[in-house]
Amino acid sequence: MKSGVLESRPAGYAFLLKKFSIVGMPHWHRSSVSTAGTHKSEIQGGFVDEVFRAQYWPGETVGGHLEFALKYDGVNLGLLGRIFEKVSSEDLTEYIESKPTGKYARRIWFFYELLTGTLLPVGDLSTGNYVDALEAKDYYTIENGEKSRRQRIVNNLLGPAAFCPVVRRTVTLSRLDSTDLRKRCEDIVNEYSPELLRRALSYLYNKETKSSFEIEHLKPNASRTERFIALLELAEKEDFCDKERLIELQNRIVDPRFKDSEYRTSQNYVGQAIAFQKERIHFVSPRPADLPALMEGLIASHKRMKAGNVSPVVHAATIAFGFVFLHPFEDGNGRIHRFLIHNILSLQGMVPQGLMFPVSAVMVKHPADYDTSLESFSRPLLQLIDYHMDELGQMTVENDTACWYRYIDMTIQAEALFEFVTKTINEELVEELSFLANYDRNKKAIQDIIDMPDRLIDLFIQFCLQNSGRLSARKRSAHFHFLSDEELTAMEQAVRSGYDQPDS
Numbered sequence: 117m118k119s120g121v122l123e124s125r126p127a128g129y130a131f132l133l134k135k136f137s138i139v140g141m142p143h144w145h146r147s148s149v150s151t152a153g154t155h156k157s158e159i160q161g162g163f164v165d166e167v168f169r170a171q172y173w174p175g176e177t178v179g180g181h182l183e184f185a186l187k188y189d190g191v192n193l194g195l196l197g198r199i200f201e202k203v204s205s206e207d208l209t210e211y212i213e214s215k216p217t218g219k220y221a222r223r224i225w226f227f228y229e230l231l232t233g234t235l236l237p238v239g240d241l242s243t244g245n246y247v248d249a250l251e252a253k254d255y256y257t258i259e260n261g262e263k264s265r266r267q268r269i270v271n272n273l274l275g276p277a278a279f280c281p282v283v284r285r286t287v288t289l290s291r292l293d294s295t296d297l298r299k300r301c302e303d304i305v306n307e308y309s310p311e312l313l314r315r316a317l318s319y320l321y322n323k324e325t326k327s328s329f330e331i332e333h334l335k336p337n338a339s340r341t342e343r344f345i346a347l348l349e350l351a352e353k354e355d356f357c358d359k360e361r362l363i364e365l366q367n368r369i370v371d372p373r374f375k376d377s378e379y380r381t382s383q384n385y386v387g388q389a390i391a392f393q394k395e396r397i398h399f400v401s402p403r404p405a406d407l408p409a410l411m412e413g414l415i416a417s418h419k420r421m422k423a424g425n426v427s428p429v430v431h432a433a434t435i436a437f438g439f440v441f442l443h444p445f446e447d448g449n450g451r452i453h454r455f456l457i458h459n460i461l462s463l464q465g466m467v468p469q470g471l472m473f474p475v476s477a478v479m480v481k482h483p484a485d486y487d488t489s490l491e492s493f494s495r496p497l498l499q500l501i502d503y504h505m506d507e508l509g510q511m512t513v514e515n516d517t518a519c520w521y522r523y524i525d526m527t528i529q530a531e532a533l534f535e536f537v538t539k540t541i542n543e544e545l546v547e548e549l550s551f552l553a554n555y556d557r558n559k560k561a562i563q564d565i566i567d568m569p570d571r572l573i574d575l576f577i578q579f580c581l582q583n584s585g586r587l588s589a590r591k592r593s594a595h596f597h598f599l600s601d602e603e604l605t606a607m608e609q610a611v612r613s614g615y616d617q618p619d620s
Contacts, residue, residue: 124148124167127174128185129195135178136202138195141520142496144284144527145189149173162528178203179211183220191250193280193523197231209236219247226269230277240266248272256283256530258424274421274434278413281434281526288531292429298466301541305471308549313470316552320474321345323548327476328454331486343368347455348472352462356455357418357435359411362444365455370448379407379444383503383511386494395509399494400501401443406518413522414438418460428464429537432457433530441493441521454479457533473540474548475533482539489532493524554614561610566603572596577611585612 126134128147133140145164149172150156156167166188174180182199185192200208208228215221222241226249229235248270250257261272273280283289305313325344329336336344347368350356356365359379367375386399402410414435421431440453454476461467479486502515559573568576572595579591586608587596596604 123152124150125173127168127172128181128189129192129199131181132178132185132199133195135181136199138198138202139500140195140198141500141525143189143192143195144525147184147188177211178207179214179221179224182211182224183218186220186223190254190284191227191282192525193227193231193282194519196227197519197523200228200232205234205236209238212236212238216241217244222247222267222269223249226264226267226271229266230271233277241268244268246270250282254285256285256289256426256430258420258426260424272424274424274426274430275417276413276420277522278409279411279417279438279522280413281417281438281524283430283434283530284525284527286527286531289430289527289534292427292530292534295538297429297537297541298468301471301545302468304541304545304549305468308553312549312552312556316549317471319552320472320548321348324348324458324472324474324476327474327480328451330480331454331476331483332450340369340371344451348458351455351458351472352467352469354459355422355463356459357415359415362452365452366445366448369451369455370445374447376445376447379411380404380446382446383513384443384446385511395505397498397503399443399490400498400503400511400513400517401441402518402521403513406521407442407444410442410518410521411444414442422464428461428466429534430530431464432460433533434526435460436533437489437493437526437529438524440490441524461537473537474544475536475540478536478539478544482536485532485535489529492528558611558614561614562607565606565610566599576607580608580611581615585615 125131125148126146127149129143130146130148132138142163144162145166147166147168149168150170152170153167155169158165168188172184174184178199182196208224212221212225225236225238246263246268248257249261249272252272256274257272258274259272261270263270274283275281285293308316322341322345325336325341325348328344329340347365354361356362363376363378381404383404384401385397387395387397417438418431418435421434436453436456439456440449443449445452457475458467458472461473467473497517497520500515500520501513501517503511503513505511555577558577559570562568562573562576575595576587579587579595587604592599592604599607
């Protein structure tokens with residue numbers, strides 16, 4: 117051992133990836149075992165590097181390191197799938213039969229057959245308690261999962277083999293478990309009259325629509341805005357996570373010239389032109405041939421979580437972000453992704469009836485956080501994709517990448533959506549309702565001074581708020597020349613008082 121340096125060797129996933137020369141998506145936890153020294157753990161950028169004492173070394177067998185990985189690194193279905201492609205069934209069978217009732221051996225057996233679709237030459241278990249595929253204390257899982265009699269495992273995964281996200285119960289998400297967001301929302305809206313809430317809902321629909329387009333640097337015309345608002349009004353009533361409904365949704369959101377009648381059949385990507393015939397690629401979506409099975413899996417995962425009493429925020433995050441990562445259409449994917457957040461939160465009862473969360477407005481205010489939620493997947497993924505571009509800018513992906521889209525750890529996305537929803541309720545919703553309530557009080561105060569039409573009162577308040585509570589001379593001359601100096605002073609004072617603006 118070099119002086120001052122702790123020597124260690126990779127264990128768990130790190131050992132197996134090295135052994136089989138596998139390059140995969142980075143896992144949140146990387147293990148090694150020291151040849152000398154004490155336990156050590158370092159956290160940097162959300163990743164944990166943990167060094168275990170020498171007695172933890174699992175030996176040189178694949179089975180031993182698979183068990184170590186599940187026990188200490190956690191479940192990573194994408195890495196497991198790639199490892200299972202390399203490991204010999206004889207080695208795996210020998211390991212499982214050496215520990216026929218061990219819960220980690222049974223889980224490895226279950227995951228192997230689930231992910232590969234191949235049965236190992238191991239007889240069904242006839243005795244022993246059932247164990248969960250995922251530890252519910254460590255992961256978000258469905259309730260009452262189906263029992264696999266073969267390994268005596270309860271399948272409580274969030275999705276089927278075709279698309280199965282994983283979300284860990286992190287410290288950040290522990291606040292989700294302990295916070296009743298719906299009750300918080302109900303407490304807020306109970307402070308306002310039904311009439312004001314009806315007006316607020318119309319305003320929030322419009323704000324959410326404009327924000328969702330703004331994220332993509334688009335300015336919709338009036339008809340596209342109204343079409344999107346009409347869809348948001350349906351979000352609490354109908355389940356859109358179905359192939360036919362998603363196609364219908366895409367058709368109603370995009371320019372009519374870019375409607376799709378099926379999932380895309382060409383390779384798409386997100387890029388930025390940096391020079392003539394040169395593009396900086398930010399994200400590459402799945403190959404068209406992989407898309408039908410992935411989308412079928414995503415829809416099945418949605419139905420599974422809907423029936424399995426999964427947290428609405430986790431449910432919405434995995435499906436909505438899963439959708440945008442699959443990018444099934446040529447256009448409109450981002451807007452549909454954000455629409456699905458509303459759709460699922462409403463269907464799962466998190467949003468009180470007659471209300472909506474302007475989540476996109478919060479995303480617009482916090483673009484770096486939203487970008488991070490997307491790039492935490494897209495950036496490392498890009499390093500695993502072999503592609504080439506032709507002279508027309510058409511991309512071809514040359515390697516098999518489906519497993520990285522099929523088995524995504526969406527903990528970061530769930531954390532991000534939880535933060536967005538929390539800010540939406542505690543900040544955006546409160547601000548908008550408070551603004552409208554103040555607006556009503558201001559209108560009444562102005563009407564007590566002079567009985568003007570509502571249109572002019574609204575215009576007066578708008579002009580004053582744009583100018584620190586005062587009407588400019590130019591706008592007074594153009595629109596309010598009929599006001600006396602006394603009326604103007606009293607009306608300006610009413611606006612400043614209503615919105616806590618200084619008098620000077």
